[in-house]
Amino acid sequence: MNRQDLKTIIYAEKKKEETNKYKHKICVCCGAGCISSGSEEVMKKLQEEIKTRGLENEVEVIPTGCMGPCNQGPLMKFLPEYNIYQKVDCSNISAIVQSQLIEKKPIEDLLLFADSREKPFIDARDDPYFKKQLKIALKNCGHINPERIEDYLVHNGYLALDKVLFEMSPEEVIAEVKQSRIRGRGGAGYPAGLKWETVYKYVNDQKYVICNGDEGDPGAFMDRSVLEGNPHRVLEGMAIAGYAIGANKGYAYIRGEYPLAIKRFELAIKQAKKLGLLGNNILGTTFSFDVEVRIGAGAFVCGEETALIASIEGKRGTPRPRPPFPAESGLWGKPTLINNVETFAAISPIINNGGEWYSEIGTPKSAGTKVFALAGKINYAGLIEVPMGTTLREIVFDIGGGIQNGEDFKAAQTGGPSGGCIPAEHLDVKMDYESLVSLGSIMGSGGLIIMDKSSDMVDVARFFMEFCMDESCGKCVPCRVGTRMMHDLLQKICENKATQIDLDRLEELAVYVKETSLCGLGGSAPNPLLSTLRHFRQEYENRIVQHD
C-alpha cells in the first residue's frame, strides 16, 4: 500500500462514518475489567435484543476498550446521547433498550453513578469524572473497536506515521519529541526526546525499539488498558520511534497475565502488516519496520529494562549494572530504545499536533497528561487521564467521586512497590514528577491506591516489602537478603513484638538497600517503608515494645 492508498482508505472510512445509516451506537466496554464482570454476555444479549426488536439497521453495537470507571462495570454507552449505564446485567437489557431506544429516555436509576453524588448525570460528559479528564493517550479507548484497524484509521490513525515518513527527517521527529518535553511514562521520568536522540547518535547497522508492557505494580493497569483499548496507537508510536532512531525491528514485551492485550496487539500487528503499515517498505518508502511480541512469564523484575532485555534474549531475567545503558548496548549488544506503552501511545498526537501543543499541557517540568489507575477505597475505581499538575484532591474527590461510604481520606499510595504514601495534609499536592519526589513518593507508572482509616500503614509497608522480597531476582545481596530482613522486621512490628532497636535497624537497612542495590527494584524497595515512616511514624512507634 502506498500513501495514496492509505488516504483513499481513510477517506472511504470517514465517508462511511458520515453517511452512517445507524441512528444509535452502543459501545459495550470489553476491557479485561468489564469482561471479568460479564460484559461479553451483556454484549451477546444486547445484540440478540436488538435483533429481536428488528433494530439492527438503526443501531450499531460495538465492543470497545476501557471506558474508565472499572468497578462500576460492565459499562454500556449509548451514543449520541452519551448515556452510560453501569453494572449492566443481562436481566435488565431489555428494559434499557425499551426505554432508551423506543421511549427515548434513559433509565436514571441504572446510569453511571458515584455514591457520593446526589443523582446521576444524564449526559455522562457532565460528570466531573469525565469533565476533569484530558485524554490523549487514552483518546480513542472506549470509543473505537480495538480489533478493527479501520476504526483507528477513521480517527486519524497512522496519519502521524504517514507524516513522519513523507514530511519529516529523523532529526525533525526527534526535535518534535524533545520539544514536547514528554518524560518517560514508565516511572523514572527520563526525558523521552533525549533518550531518542542518544540512541539515534549511536552508529550501528542494527538498532532496536522495545515497548515495555511488563506492567507489574499491584493495582496498576494503565498499559493493559491502552494495549487492549487502542493497540494500533502503540504500534504507530513504535514505528515512528523506529524511523527516528534508525531501527527496523521492534519488540513489544507484554506480561503473560494480559492475554487479551497480547491477543489484540498481535491482531493489530497482523492488520497493520496487511495494509503495509508495518513490514517492508512501509507506505512505499524505503523504511521497513517489523514488530514482534514477547510474552513475560510473571517476573516483576522483568519490567526493569536490562532484565527485560535479558528476557527477550532468552536468558534468565536479571538486571545487569548500568552503564552501559541500553541506548549504547542493549538488546544483543545493539543500541536499543526502550520506552513504556504509555509513552509510545502519546507519540502520534505529538507528531500530529506538534511538540509545542503537548508541552503546553501540564506543568513546566512535567508536560502532558498522565494515566492513573485509581484503586482502593474510592467510589470510581478505574482508569483516568489528567494533565500533569492536577492536584490529588481533584483526582480523589472530583474525578474519583470521593471515598467509599463517606469515610475520611487517609493516604494515597503512588508508584506501587517503588513509591510512597501521601497523607491527607498533602492532598493539594500537584501530581507531577518533582512534587511527588519532594514528598518521598514517586510518580511511578501510575498506580494510585486510595486508603481510608481502615488501612494500617505499617501493614501497607509490610505488604509492599513482601512483594519486593518475593519479586527480587536474587542476584545482588542487598535486595535478596535485605528485603527479607526488612520484611521480617516489619512483620515483627505488626505483631507488636519489636523494640526500638529493631526500628533503628530497619531504618538503617532501608537506606543501605536503597543505596547499594544493583537495580531499580532494590533501589526503590524501601520507599513505601521510608515514606510511611516519614508521614506516619506514630503508627510505628505505637507498636514498639517499651522497656522500663
Add this chain to the structure above:
Amino acid sequence: MNTIPIIIDEKKLEVDPGKTILEVCRENEIEILTMCHLKGVLDIGACRLCLVEIEGINKLLSACTTKVAANMIIRTNTDRIKKYQRITTELFFAERNHVCAVCVANGKCELQDLGYKVGLDHIRYPHLFPQCEVDTSHPWYVMDHNRCIMCTRCVRVCNEVEGAHNWDVMNRGHQVRVISDFNSPWGESVTCTSCGKCLHACPTGAIWPKAIVQGQLQKNPGMINELVEKRKMKL
C-alpha cells in the same frame, strides 16, 4: 597506549583507559573487597562489596563493572562504604548456615576472610537458618547449599571456561538456588564434565571434593584465569 589521569583515594594515577576501576585498584594495591568477582570470568556486580563513590555521580557504582574515565575522582574507603561493606557481610552470614568450625573450608574461605577484614565480631540480624539441601550424588564432589552465597562464580566458570553450562540459577529472591541441569541431582547431570573448576571457583565451602574433612579443603581460584590466559596464547 595513551593513559588517562584519575584520582583514587587522593592518589593521582595515570591508567590505561578500558580498564575497570577494580583492575586499576588491584594493580595499584588499593584494596577493594569482592566476593562475586573472579578473574577469568565475566563480572556481574552482584555482591555489592566493591561499591565506590565517584564524584559527580550520585549513585554508588560497582568497581568490577565500571570502566575508568578521564579525571574520575574515586573514593573506596569512606565511612559510608565501610559501613555498607559490613552490613553486606553480616547479611551473607545471616542468610544461610555458615558454621566455620565444622566447615571443610575453615581457614581457606573467602567469606571467613571477609569477616575478618570488615572486623565482624557479631551479626545484628537474625539468622534465617534455611533448610538447604546437601547434594552428594556426584561420585567425587559435594554441593552444600547451606554454604552457598549465590556469587554464581561456579555458574560462570562452568559456562564460560569449561563450556559445559551444568550450573544455573533457579527461583527468585531469597529462594534462589544454584542448580545442576534442570534441577536434577548433580550425579545425574548430562552436562557436567566433572572437571572440578567450579570447586576452585567457589569462594566458600559450598562445593568441595569428597573424602576430606573439616579444614582440609585446598582451592586454587587463580587457576581459572591461568587457564583462560593459556588458552589465549593457544599453548
